[in-house]
Amino acid sequence: QVQLVESGGGLVQAGGSLRLSCAASGRTFSTYWMGWFRQAPGKEREFVAAISWNGGSTYYRDSVKGRFTTSRDNAKNTVYLHMNSLKPEDTAVYYCAADPQFSTLYTRSHEITYWGQGTQVTVSS
Numbered sequence: 001q002v003q004l005v006e007s008g009g010g011l012v013q014a015g016g017s018l019r020l021s022c023a024a025s026g027r028t029f030s031t032y033w034m035g036w037f038r039q040a041p042g043k044e045r046e047f048v049a050a051i052s053w054n055g056g057s058t059y060y061r062d063s064v065k066g067r068f069t070t071s072r073d074n075a076k077n078t079v080y081l082h083m084n085s086l087k088p089e090d091t092a093v094y095y096c097a098a099d100p101q102f103s104t105l106y107t108r109s110h111e112i113t114y115w116g117q118g119t120q121v122t123v124s125s
Helices: 102-107
Strands: 003-007 010-013 018-025 033-039 046-051 058-060 068-073 078-083 092-099 119-124
Touching (some): 058 068, 092 102
Parallel strands (some): 010 119
Antiparallel strands (some): 033 046
């Protein structure tokens, strides 16, 4: 069992930065792929980024490449999403997720094992 708690959201001006954190409970955190998703009002949830169990592999949606970076600290059971050069279109509720398989995170999010409660990110123009 893994419980996920996001933090770090808030209101920021366009061009600014935020760092989201996702703290996980459970002894098996280091065996899971971790993902970040977001959902804007009236839109479907979308994949943002993912990181492998050891941090050796990362994946990003095209619209955030070069601006967002995900990392993890398995000793602290925490995954991060560093967001730079934020744009108003990045406004959404951001969720972290955990699953043993990358393919589930990337293509079958409805089957993801564990989700956090979400944190609001608002980027003003």
